[in-house]
Amino acid sequence: MINAMDQKLKNVQCFTGNQLKLIACLCMLIDHVSKIPMSKYMDKLFSLSLEGMISEEQFFALQDFQRQVLFGIGTIAFPLFCFLLAEGFRYTRNRKRYIGSMLVFAIISEIPFDIGFFHAYSMEAGAFPFYFAYQNVFFTLFLGLVCLTGLEAVSKRNRNSDRKEKAKGFLLQIGIIAIVSCAAELLKCDYGAQGIIFIAGFYIFRKSHVLQVVMFLVLYMATTGNQPPTYTMIAAFLLLLYNGKRGKWKAKYLFYWFYPIHIFVLYVIAQLFL
Template identity: 35%
Template sequence: MSLFILKIIGIIAMFVDHYHYIIGGNVILNIVGRIAFPIFAFTLSEGYVHTRNLKKYLYRLFIFAIGIQIPSVIFGHKYPINIFFTLFLGLLTIYILNFKKKYIKNQIFLWIIKIILMSFILFISQWLEMDYGAYGILLIVNFNISRNSKFCILMNFLILNTFNLLFPDIFKLTKTQFFSIVSLIFIFMYNGKKGRSMKYFFYLFYPIHFLILEGIRNIR
């Protein structure tokens, strides 16, 4: 399964989830929607590995995050800080995690700085109540540090979801988030190929699908 197919599955699951959030329906829609973010977190991690220009990748995510959030602020919609901010901070976190400089001889000092910066990002993502918050950042980090081991991805995923199940007030996510583990069925089918390019499709689909769903809600 190529990265393109994975993203399509993620987009469909996201649409179903937001349909439930905006319009309503059976809770099964919300459960199906749980597989969306892990897929996007995984594709982001793969993007970090394969991108030719990390700065442009970060810049693109940040600009779209701001652009998409502006209408919500102007019109007073009660949407959380959008997912692009979470993806941006997740990408920034794995950059910090993998940051290396030969001229910094004191590796302990370097890791102290890394831990401080990553902890600050986790705090900010929760404090600002970003979509998926610290949970989302940690999931992105999991896919990065465990990239070469499906077993480690699975175990870290289970630990993270079990923690949320036992202490839902920490991440402020519902217990249905545990069903996101199903996303690994699709992620583990990834064949390492990019597939068709859809560089800007998701960026554009994200705000457009909200407009579509708001339109459906208003005409019902």
């Protein structure tokens, strides 16, 4: 039944990996616009509402739009990035370079991330040059790749093993996911253990888009305790439309650089104009 559903999906799958990356980047940009310059603007509007220069209804209507719509659109990005990371791990020709690049850009992105999202960026506040209480999402993706490396190693070792050894291998894989998830939590990485679990789930069920999406939604409910909201369902729908192709143009490092650069630009805009 699952195979039949996957086959039917092929008739409507229209998004390449590059196109999904663009959608994810756009959603992330909207999210960060709302959290960096717009948040500073909202602080000013709040002061104006206290002074009676704008009504409380106007302020709270804009605040609801920021939190319910803009933040919601932003949540579409992370599942897409997790999915594409698992796909990239499968098809990359150089695993070491892929993992190394993720770590390098995690380090490069940390200062722009700290400056953009943590206003008390100073030596006195313990946030300079790095704010160790929270790490950017590239560290989560890096740990996700470390997790996938471990899962693959166990899978290869147990490929021709008997049932007992395969059961041990399965438990070992669960242990790897748990250890890396704990590391993500201890390091205070963005999305933490949830991100590692999503990445592992997309990789484990890589042979079926339907199973990937079903497991993503199940894992979302398991890790949050909530029903998937509208924007999470949109992310799941986009994943179903992935056609398994990377796309014609190569712009891997463009996507890497986009993260730290756009955060820094938004921070500068917030400081200069708001």
